[in-house]
Amino acid sequence: MVANILSGDNSGLVLQGVSRHFDGVKAVDDVSFSLAAGETLALVGPNGAGKSTLIQLISGVERLTHGRIYLGGRRIDRLPPERIARLGLGRSFQTSRVFPALSIWDSVLLGTQAGLLRKPNGGLVNPLQEALGVLLALPRWRQRVEQQETLAREALQRFGDRLWPRREAPAFSLSYANRRRLEIARVLAGKPDFLLLDEPAAGMNPTETAELTELLLALRQQQPALGILVIEHKLSLVRRVADRVIVLNQGRVLAEGSPDHALNHPEVVEAYLGRQRVRPNATDAHLG
Numbered sequence: 001m002v003a004n005i006l007s008g009d010n011s012g013l014v015l016q017g018v019s020r021h022f023d024g025v026k027a028v029d030d031v032s033f034s035l036a037a038g039e040t041l042a043l044v045g046p047n048g049a050g051k052s053t054l055i056q057l058i059s060g061v062e063r064l065t066h067g068r069i070y071l072g073g074r075r076i077d078r079l080p081p082e083r084i085a086r087l088g089l090g091r092s093f094q095t096s097r098v099f100p101a102l103s104i105w106d107s108v109l110l111g112t113q114a115g116l117l118r119k120p121n122g123g124l125v126n127p128l129q130e131a132l133g134v135l136l137a138l139p140r141w142r143q144r145v146e147q148q149e150t151l152a153r154e155a156l157q158r159f160g161d162r163l164w165p166r167r168e169a170p171a172f173s174l175s176y177a178n179r180r181r182l183e184i185a186r187v188l189a190g191k192p193d194f195l196l197l198d199e200p201a202a203g204m205n206p207t208e209t210a211e212l213t214e215l216l217l218a219l220r221q222q223q224p225a226l227g228i229l230v231i232e233h234k235l236s237l238v239r240r241v242a243d244r245v246i247v248l249n250q251g252r253v254l255a256e257g258s259p260d261h262a263l264n265h266p267e268v269v270e271a272y273l274g275r276q277r278v279r280p281n282a283t284d285a286h287l288g
């Protein structure tokens with residue numbers, strides 16, 4: 001893995017010596033790691049450790065101060081967010097960013113665009129083409145709409161009865177937990193190769209968190225090539241879904257390894273969890 005990180009030839013997501021400074025604050029400081037296709041990596045650490053900034057850097061929203069980021073062997077750290085999304089990277093935000101007036105169905109249909117744009121014939125159409133496509137019911141247009149609807153239905157039905165029966169409702173009418181689900185459904189509808197989730201279980205109660213955990217486990221089974229990077233404070237979720245955990249502290253990697261190894265690392269225990277070790281089945285000890 002170290003060789004891959006150094007050469008940048010990993011087919012997954014690779015960060016090499018990534019830093020982001022804000023007026024002297026080292027939000028992210030010389031961080032290197034990789035995420036392989038099919039792997040689930042959790043990023044944990046106290047508030048202000050630099051976790052969200054890392055996701056902003058990977059998705060192109062923030063610019064790096066130093067370092068490089070590769071996706072599928074291609075350097076992406078100078079590309080705008082929409083280009084990075086088109087290369088197969090989908091992300092959710094820490095605070096849900098749903099369009100309040102759009103229905104659940106339309107929000108997820110919008111999310112399918114990211115996936116279709118990656119297909120050779122999936123490029124954006126202008127409004128005139130769109131109007132003609134609809135009016136004349138052109139076969140290519142019909143096919144495109146059907147593809148979008150299939151992707152949207154699949155994404156919504158992952159959440160059982162939480163979203164599907166409410167699909168005509170406007171997003172503003174949803175509960176907080178359902179807004180979070182909608183955001184994840186919208187990203188999944190874009191069929192990303194790599195999924196970045198920023199605190200997907202924030203604000204969810206234990207039942208809802210357990211449900212989300214099951215959803216991520218099912219997603220892993222159904223899409224075995226999907227690489228997932230998840231920021232999460234809830235260790236019950238992290239322990240069940242993550243193959244590997246990276247603990248960040250003050251912008252730097254403090255520990256890395258299997259969930260048991262990383263979360264029981266003496267410095268992690270000392271810094272965040274008191275002297276008592278985390279019991280293997282401990283529920284939601286908080287790293288925040």
Ligand SMILES: Nc1ncnc2c1ncn2[C@@H]1O[C@H](COP(=O)(O)OP(=O)(O)OP(=O)(O)O)[C@@H](O)[C@H]1O
Pocket residue numbers: 022025026027045046047048049050051052053054094288
């Ligand atoms: N745009 C910005 N301008 C100035 N400082 C920033 C900016 N974004 C982040 N920071 C600082 O960078 C550090 C890391 O913040 P970040 O939000 O990445 O932490 P985090 O680990 O995601 O925390 P949390 O768990 O609370 O979301 C903090 O000290 C934060 O104040």
